[in-house]
Amino acid sequence: MGNVAKRPDGKYRARWRDLSGKEHAKHFTKKRDADAWLAIVEGDKLRGQYIDPTDRTTVAQYARRWAAARPHNPRTVRRVDSLIRTHIEGTSIGTRRLVQVLPSDAQAWVTDRSQGLSPSTLRLLVSLVRSIYTSAQHDRLVGSSPFAARLTMPESQQKRVVPLTVEQVHDLAAAMPPRNRAMVLTQAGLGLRIGELLALRLADVDFAGKVVRVETQIAPGERTRTAPKTAWSERTVPLPAPVAEALTAHVAAFPPPADGTVFTTRFGQPYRHDYYGTRIFQAAVAASGLPDGTTPHDLRHHYASVLLHAGESVVAVAERLGHKNAKLVLSTYGHLMPDSEERTRKAVENAWRKGSADHTRTDSRPERRSRRSRRFVRR
Structure with missing residues (x-):
């Protein structure tokens, strides 16, 4: 327990020990203020709400x-x-x-x-x-968070994704150096993140089973493989025939090194994100006449748009892209759903027709009951 003692200068000193046993003191002009402070401190300690007011951690x-x-x-x-x-x-x-x-x-x-x-x-x-x-x-260093209050943030207006067409993807691949052409087709045909593309190994490609296993990635600034971005990023993706043909031709022309990395520099090393994305890819974007700002991630958008236009569910698309759930797919690609405008019109029209019919039937019933009741009264 703490105590209050009067000092030679006439002030009152409240003394107490924190939960670790360290002693603290605070001075007051009036004894009742010191007693009140000490009561609050001891109560906070009992409730597990004690905060060290002298802590200087920034x-x-x-x-x-x-x-x-x-x-x-x-x-x-x-x-x-x-x-x-x-x-x-x-x-x-x-x-x-x-x-x-x-x-x-x-x-x-x-x-x-x-x-x-x-x-x-x-x-x-x-x-x-x-x-x-x-x-x-x-850790009981603060009683409350100043960031728990509602903060005014700038509005975030996400631009609608305009996916590359099949023709644009092929134009981009044609503008690439021969060593990199299959990289464009592979990313666009499998929906891989750039780190997953750079980490692809020959052992990950099952040509007979027509699937590709996504098990590793190469992070920005690195050349070594690490675990995928999230647990849901580790997945198996169907291998389309055009991608299988592009990979087969690439492996024949540029044999992988001992570790099986499919896409490497002429020195047999995996590409770095910045070198591939800003040097090789951007040069091909300019040469093919694609919109400024096109990045490797746009090939992933292309993949998602192709699946949605083919009628794949948002859940299936999320799984193919390695997302935890379909929420991100809906928020990013919802406007690309086929015939979405026509479905919206039909949904409202059908609902209103049904509602109008039900309303008409409901309005007519009281009148019929009223006539029956009048006949009953006459009898």
């Missing part, structure tokens, strides 16, 4: 501690490190104590960050800081 320091304890994969570690270094350390909240940041400070920080970040990246950053503060609450 937001940036705790963010580093939080990140070090997470079981993140190497790619996520790099992304989180970059966010903390660029957008927390050295900013208006990074150098402040955890307990000092107010909801108004959080909003000011979000507004400042929005000046240089896209809405999607800003939301990712805010989600990260919210997780950090939630952990700080669990």
Whole structure:
């Protein structure tokens, strides 16, 4: 238990020990204020809500501690490190104590960050800081999170995907160097992420069974294989005949090295994301006359659009793309569903016809009952 003692200068000192046994003190002019403070502290300790008011841990320091304890994969570690270094350390909240940041400070920080970040990246950053503060609450370093309050964020207007046509895909492949042509056809015909494409091994391709197993990826900035992006990314994809023919011709012209990597540089090394995506791919985009901003990811959009136009369900498309559920497919490609406008018209028309018919029948019944009742009265 704590105690209150009067000091020689006439003030009252409230003394208590925290949950670890460390002693703390706070001074008051009036004894009743010291007693009230001590009662609050002891009550918080009993309820498990005690917060050390003297803790000087900064937001940036705790963010580093939080990140070090997470079981993140190497790619996520790099992304989180970059966010903390660029957008927390050295900013208006990074150098402040955890307990000092107010909801108004959080909003000011979000507004400042929005000046240089896209809405999607800003939301990712805010989600990260919210997780950090939630952990700080669990560690009893703060009583509440300033990021729990509703924050005003810039509107995010996602552009509608305009998928490449089959002709554009073939034009792009034709503009590629011979060593890279099959890469375009393979990604467009299997819906692979660029990291999954670069990691493809000959052993992953079952020509007899007409399937391709997606089991590894190569992360940005790396040349070594790692586990797929998520547990749902590991999947088996049907192998269409045109892709099988392109792979067969590629392997014959450019035999894989000992580890079986299908697509390699002339030195037998896997491609890096940046080299393939910005040097080789963008040069072919310009040469083929495709829209500016076309990236390898657009080949994945092409794959999804082909499946949807063929009548595949959004659940099946999500599985082929390696997504956890169909929500992302609907939000990204919903406008590409075949005959969606006609289905919308028919849905409303059919519902209103049925509703009008039911309304007519309902309105006529009371009149019939009324006539019967009048006949009954006359009798």
